[in-house]
Amino acid sequence: MKPFKEYDIQFVGLKLGKHHFDYQIDKKFFEDFGYDEFNDANVKVNLLFEKKATLLELDFEASGTVNVNCDTTNEPYDQTIDDDFNLVVNFGDEYNDEDENILIIPHGEFELNVAQYIYELIILAMPIKRIHPGIEDGTLKSEILTKLEELSPKDIEEKEESEEIDPRWNTLKKLLTDK
Structure with missing residues (x-):
């Protein structure tokens, strides 16, 4: 069984319009990606999926906390995550993800897996230098x-x-x- 099957969105069967998807992200999600820098994770991702006649619009919003170690003291603390990301999915002759905000998928596709986008959204929402709030x-x-x-x-x-x-x-x- 694929570890990210629950992140597949079968858009062929969806009606035109807006659809909501909610995901609760925990430490196991990151372990499946082979990422082990988080001690724990509790992030809620809301996805507003809008199906239009010729394209798909995805608006991701992530909020929650990730437990990480401080870069200065190595003490664990909860880092707040609050970020969003917009993705436009268009249809074309072949798969193309060169642009970070535009994804082109072949015409015959019927589903889209959003796990990679959720992973990148949370990882990129982390500050470069992780400093325990108690230090500041x-x-x-x-x-x-x-x-x-x-x-x-x-x-x-x-x-x-x-x-x-x-x-x-x-x-x-x-x-x-x-x-």
């Missing part, structure tokens, strides 16, 4: 953060300023200010 507001206390603050460059600069400066450098600094 200062509420997260962890050994890693303490060690990072201890080894941060500002401490090194303070130590250098406190050390005695060679008096020859002071003479050279005067050259810069004498202009």
